[in-house]
Amino acid sequence: MVSHKDMKILLVGEYSRLHNSLKEGLMALGHQVILMGDGDYFKNYPVDIKLNRPFQKGLPKRLKNLIFRLSGFDVSSWLMLRSAMRHKKALQGHDIVQLINESPLGIMPKHELKLVQWLAAHNDKLFVMACGTDYISVKFAMDQNFRYSILEPLFKGKVSQKQYAAILKYLSPGHLALHKSVSELCHGYIASDLDYALPYRGLSKYLGLIPNPINMEHIKFIPQKKDKKPLIFHGVNTKNYYKKGSDYFDQALEIVTKERPNSCEIMRTQDLPYHEYRAKLTRSDIVLDQVLGYDQGYNALEAMAQGKVLLTCAEKEWREHYHIPEHCVALNALPDAQKIANLIIELIDHPAQRVVLGEQARQFIEEHHDYKKVSQKYLDLWSTGRGSASSPRP
DSSP states (O other): OOOOOOOEEEEEOOSTTHHHHHHHHHHHTTOEEEEEEOOSGGGOOOOSEEOOOOSOSHHHHHHHHHHHHHHSOOHHHHHHHHHHHTTHHHHSSOSEEEESSSSTTOOOHHHHHHHHHHHHHSSSEEEEEEOSSOHHHHHHHHTTOSSSOTTHHHHTTSSOTTTTHHHHGGGSHHHHHHHHHHHHHSSEEEESSHHHHHHHTTOTTEEEEOOOOBOGGGOOOOOOOTTSOOEEEEEEOGGGTTTTTHHHHHHHHHHHHHHSTTSOEEEEEESOOHHHHHHHHHHOSEEEOOOSOSSOOHHHHHHHHTTOEEEEOOOHHHHHHHTOOTTSSSEEOOSOHHHHHHHHHHHHHOHHHHHHHHHHHHHHHHHHOBHHHHHHHHHHHHHHSOTTOBOOOO
C-alpha cells in the first residue's frame, strides 16, 4: 500500500454504478472526488455534474436523425460536449482524471476527443478504464478470439449488422482514431473485469485488472431460506437483449415452467431505473444475470452481495483468476437454454444448495470487491503505475 496525500479526482462517465461506488470509497479514504456524466441513460445513477442527453424521444429525436442523415452532424453529441465544457472550472486542476471508457459520454468520436484532449491538458494524470464496449474489445470479439462473446448473436444470424450498429460502430475509422489518440494521451488502461482484461492483455499501456468496487455498507445480506418457494428474477435491458444473452434465459424459463410447474415464482422486468431494479432484486432469491461473458458485471456483484444465487458469467478464466472451485460462489450460465434450465431446476430441487451459494457469494464480494479496498488499489496504481492490479493468466 502506498501513502497518498489528499487527492483531487475527477471521474468521467458512469456504467452500472461503478464510478459511484469508487467515488464513495475514495471519499471514505479522505480524497476529493467529482463525478460527471449523464447517469448511464435510463438507469439514472447520481452524478455531481449532470449532462442531459437531448433529442432522445419523439419529434426531436426524428429531427436529430434527419439532420444527421443529411449532414453527418449529430446535434445531441455536440450539445453534450458543450454542456460538459460549460463546467471547465470544475473539470481542471485534478491530480487524477479517470474515464469510464475511451468514449465516456457516448457521443461522436470527434467530440469525445475534444473533451479528452482538454482534460489531459488541464489536469495531471489521465487514466482510462477498459470497461464496456470499445475498439479493442469489439475487435478482439470480431476476430473470434473468445470462445463466445457478445457478438455471437451476430455470428449466428439472430441480429443484423444494423441492429448491432451500437456495438459495431466501435470498429469505425472514427473510433479507431479515437482509440489511438486516447492511448497516446493517457497514462494507462485499467480493466474492470476479465471480459475487458483478456482483450487488453499484452497492450503496452495496459496496467492490469482491478475488480469492481461494491459498497456493502448500503447492501444488506439476506440469507436464503430453505422452506421458501424461490423467486427467480430476470431484469431485461431491451437495448442489450441479445448482447446479454437474455434470450437464453427466456427460453430456459419456459422449460422450467413446464418441468417444474408451481415450484417457483418468476419476475421478469424491462428497462427499470436503478432504484426500481434494486427494489425488485431485493425480493428475489435466484437472479438470471447474463450469458456470453467470462466475469460478472456490476449488477451481478450487487446481487451477490445481498446473498442472491447468480446464474451469470462465471467461466473457468474467472475461477482460475480468483481460485474458485466449480459450482461455488456463482453458477456459470452457458449459451445453452437447456443447460441453464437444468441449473435452475437443480436449485429448485435442492434449497440447501441455495443457502450455501448465497453465503459464498457474500463472502466473495467482501474479500475481493470491498469498495474501500478496491479504491486503495486504484490509488496505488494511479500513483505508481503498478500498485496491486492483477493480470489474467495467459
